[in-house]
Amino acid sequence: MKNPLINWFESRLHLAEVIGPSMTHPVPRSAKWWYVFGSMTLVLFMCQVATGISLSLLYVPSAGQAFESLEYITFQAEMGWFLRALHVWGSHLMVAAMTIHMIQVFLFGAFKFPRELTWILGVLLFLCTIGMAFTGQVLRWDQDSYWGLSVGMSMAGRVPWIGPGLVHFVLGGAIIGGESLSRFFTLHVFVIPATLMGLIGLHLLLVIKKGINEKPTPGVLVEKSNYEEKYHDLVKKRGMPFFPNAAGRDMIACGITLGLVFFCAMMFGPAGPTGEPNPTYIQTAPRPDFYFQSAFAVLALLPPYMETFLILGFPILALSTLILLPFLSPGGEKHWRRRPMSVIFVISLMLILSTLTYLGYKSPWSPVMDAWSGIPTPIEYVKGRTPLELQGAIVIQNKQCRNCHMLDGRGGKRGPALDDVASRLNGDQLIRQVLQGGGNMPAYGKHLSPEEVSALAAFLQTMTNAWQHEPAAGYSTNPRPTQDPVPPILPNS
Numbered sequence: 001m002k003n004p005l006i007n008w009f010e011s012r013l014h015l016a017e018v019i020g021p022s023m024t025h026p027v028p029r030s031a032k033w034w035y036v037f038g039s040m041t042l043v044l045f046m047c048q049v050a051t052g053i054s055l056s057l058l059y060v061p062s063a064g065q066a067f068e069s070l071e072y073i074t075f076q077a078e079m080g081w082f083l084r085a086l087h088v089w090g091s092h093l094m095v096a097a098m099t100i101h102m103i104q105v106f107l108f109g110a111f112k113f114p115r116e117l118t119w120i121l122g123v124l125l126f127l128c129t130i131g132m133a134f135t136g137q138v139l140r141w142d143q144d145s146y147w148g149l150s151v152g153m154s155m156a157g158r159v160p161w162i163g164p165g166l167v168h169f170v171l172g173g174a175i176i177g178g179e180s181l182s183r184f185f186t187l188h189v190f191v192i193p194a195t196l197m198g199l200i201g202l203h204l205l206l207v208i209k210k211g212i213n214e215k216p217t218p219g220v221l222v223e224k225s226n227y228e229e230k231y232h233d234l235v236k237k238r239g240m241p242f243f244p245n246a247a248g249r250d251m252i253a254c255g256i257t258l259g260l261v262f263f264c265a266m267m268f269g270p271a272g273p274t275g276e277p278n279p280t281y282i283q284t285a286p287r288p289d290f291y292f293q294s295a296f297a298v299l300a301l302l303p304p305y306m307e308t309f310l311i312l313g314f315p316i317l318a319l320s321t322l323i324l325l326p327f328l329s330p331g332g333e334k335h336w337r338r339r340p341m342s343v344i345f346v347i348s349l350m351l352i353l354s355t356l357t358y359l360g361y362k363s364p365w366s367p368v369m370d371a372w373s374g375i376p377t378p379i380e381y382v383k384g385r386t387p388l389e390l391q392g393a394i395v396i397q398n399k400q401c402r403n404c405h406m407l408d409g410r411g412g413k414r415g416p417a418l419d420d421v422a423s424r425l426n427g428d429q430l431i432r433q434v435l436q437g438g439g440n441m442p443a444y445g446k447h448l449s450p451e452e453v454s455a456l457a458a459f460l461q462t463m464t465n466a467w468q469h470e471p472a473a474g475y476s477t478n479p480r481p482t483q484d485p486v487p488p489i490l491p492n493s
């Protein structure tokens with residue numbers, strides 16, 4: 001080093017000493033294009049940090065102003081729409097690149113000895129990235145994010161024992177409000193990114209220390225006793241320096257990635273905002289971002305008795321399997337051709353996820369908007385009913401409850417079929433469900449007159465599936481009406 005200034009810093013920092021060897025450390029020659037997805041994810045993360053910081057200059061994290069500030073960024077600030085588009089497409093592509101990276105590592109057996117910890121840190125990075133995607137979607141603070149969050153929270157609320165406490169903790173109150181936005185802002189801007197940066201540092205350190213996985217050969221087994229020795233031999237004899245050989249490929253891939261972000265941002269623009277968040281506004285078809293669509297489809301399609309198990313059990317099961325994977329399969333074959341179960345697993349997972357995403361975009365998440373039109377109420381349900389009850393049948397028809405609820409096997413599938421609802425719920429519970437909604441159902445309190453509510457309640461209480469069941473017993477002060485019922489509870493009382 002000739003430059004005295006550089007020398008001055010170097011003699012204090014010893015950077016070249018530390019970074020030099022890691023830049024030129026030998027990597028297997030077989031590390032080709034399949035190995036670029038990790039770097040792609042990293043460059044996308046840096047891109048997110050840059051666009052995120054710029055956005056935070058204009059975004060106002062307060063429930064009253066967030067939506068307005070978004071509209072300002074999108075429609076008035078110079079190139080603001082483009083900044084938002086870069087940020088959202090960067091996040092989509094980051095999730096995609098990370099997923100491909102994970103699948104590649106899984107199929108190439110790179111998680112096996114001695115890279116277990118690298119894999120586990122990767123799983124944590126995956127969680128943090130998904131966390132960023134979810135919290136970022138909430139910051140959009142529009143109809144999509146409001147409903148996405150409320151569905152997510154009504155799911156979380158069903159976790160036994162800690163459910164309600166958990167919801168309260170996450171939202172900062174009983175309902176989605178200003179405190180919720182502050183919490184998600186803090187998570188999205190400070191807590192998760194800081195964690196991500198720390199984890200990325202460790203992950204990269206391990207990548208350098210433990211080396212890049214050699215391209216697997218069928219029949220070559222990983223054995224703890226001699227793997228590291230063989231690996232060092234391999235990279236010494238037939239390796240290449242990371243810089244410039246392998247790094248060059250990474251840089252090309254990163255350039256393409258950034259180009260793709262620009263292209264998508266230019267072509268498809270930012271996401272939303274899709275209207276001011278308003279819980280009473282039900283003429284809306286909210287959609288979560290695509291990677292959450294499959295999760296919502298599962299929750300919408302499953303029978304309710306499995307939901308709790310799934311909400312609680314599945315994430316724990318999936319996460320512990322991912323973390324334990326390197327210990328479940330620490331050695332042996334690495335090549336995917338000799339690991340058919342792994343290949344089948346990846347293919348089925350992808351098929352399931354894409355089917356669910358497709359279903360999520362189709363019926364279950366959004367109500368079936370034309371389910372009601374022209375489908376008459378089944379004759380048995382209106383035979384011999386009082387005028388009030390018949391009036392209730394008309395309300396069901398007119399208020400499009402069948403967009404989400406089936407009668408006699410016809411209608412939407414988002415909510416439970418109503419044929420025998422009176423054998424599950426008593427009068428009070430029926431009215432409460434209609435007025436306050438809950439569990440993915442919008443609240444109808446402001447959309448129904450008191451007369452409509454009492455007619456509805458009267459009709460719903462006849463729905464016991466042709467009297468096969470006794471009506472639900474309970475603490476109702478308002479037993480099932482026989483003739484002219486007095487309107488039970490007025491919605492504004």
Ligand code: HEC
Nearest residue numbers: 367399401404414415416421424430433438439440441444
């Ligand atoms: C956007 C879809 C949607 C619409 C529209 C809708 N519901 Fe629901 N409804 C649901 C969902 C989802 C549930 C399940 C809630 C839960 O699991 O807690 C539900 C539950 C119910 C229940 C309780 C059923 C049970 O067995 O627990 C009743 C009663 C009900 N809805 C009545 C109505 C009526 C009456 C209307 C029309 C005024 C209506 N719903 C409109 C989605 C909807």
